[in-house]
Amino acid sequence: MTSTAGWIPVTDVADARIEEFVGLRDHELRRRREAPGGDMAGIFIAEGDLVVERAIRAGYRVRAVLVDARRTDPLPAALDAAVPVYAAGEDVVLKITGMAMHRGLIAALDRREERSVAEALAGATRAVVLENVSNPTNLGVIARSAIGLGADALLLDPSCCDPLYRRASRVAMGEVFALPWARTKRFPEGIDQVTDAGFSLIALTPERAAEPIDDVVLAPDEKVALVLGAEGPGLTEETMARVGRRVRIPIHHGVDSLNVGAAAAIACYVLGRGRP
Known part of the structure; x- marks a missing residue:
């Protein structure tokens, strides 16, 4: 036109x-x-x-x-x-x-009819799972990083903001439209929907006792979901207990944590290493 x-x-x-x-x-x-x-x-x-x-x-x-x-x-x-x-x-x-x-x-x-969790995960081997990410800017950054760095699906619990919200899609440069996404049940029950689909879980946390993300080695066809929480509070204790494996990004100069969008980009890069 x-x-x-x-x-x-x-x-x-x-x-x-x-x-x-x-x-x-x-x-x-x-x-x-x-x-x-x-x-x-x-x-x-x-x-x-x-x-x-x-x-x-x-x-x-x-x-x-x-x-x-x-x-x-x-x-x-x-x-x-x-x-x-x-x-x-x-x-x-x-x-x-x-x-x-x-x-x-x-x-x-x-809008189109939303996918089910099973439909979003069909054929996926890397997924990003979000709990209570209500900031549309952060969600947009995460969605763009996820698809750009090799994730196949995005799952959001009911407390997350709408990925089609105009600020989220604008920050994602429209990439969110190409990334299969779905709403899970409320956590921690929603976590079971991911594990039932054959995915192992990795929770990202700033805890010093967590495994350094540099040590994570995954097979290209291994089904893994990265679980992220909201900016500030992070994942709830109930969700952390359900996930089990915890990894951290090494941070220097006394900085306590990274923005969840920046952290997601780093973690998605690690999860995508070695993929075709």
Whole structure:
């Protein structure tokens, strides 16, 4: 879609045609709107050309696109010409997003039916399992690191944030759309779903008594899941007890821990060593 001729001008944030985009500045409000039972259930928002294009190529259907009316760049080639494109003035864009979106775009897309844990793990030998990772930025970093460094699946307990949340997918540069993911049952019961699928577990922790991650050696076809907790509190005691094997990243100069996204990247690299 290269021409602006078919774009639909929008001058009022209250225009019903762009109602799906309203509320993006209030993260909690938007979370409630997109949650099951909310008025926007079944819809998610993606931001940026690359992220939207990767969502389309992963099979998600675009409902509508909102662009800055000043945009001159062509829209992503993967975007169907039948999708309505609303061109908003600067004041409308600011009220919706809180920022000047010059040359940018946001898209409303339909969710798909979520995979089961068994479906997400089918054919996988490396998985990343998250407990209570509620920060979308951290989740986005973890998802991008996981797929880029060889993980085949991402599992989230019910307390984790939505991987399709726009900040998470933006930070992940849209890579989360290509990574099979699923929700587990609440931990520690959800951990059993992973072990029942034949995966051994490794918990990442800053504890000094834990095994150095440099010592971890895995066969390429060994089925292993890396278990990570939230920034700060880490994994709960119940989950740590269920996992058993604990590994740590050696840290210097008195630093007590790393950001969970950075730690996940290091650990995913180690888990992916030796894989084709």
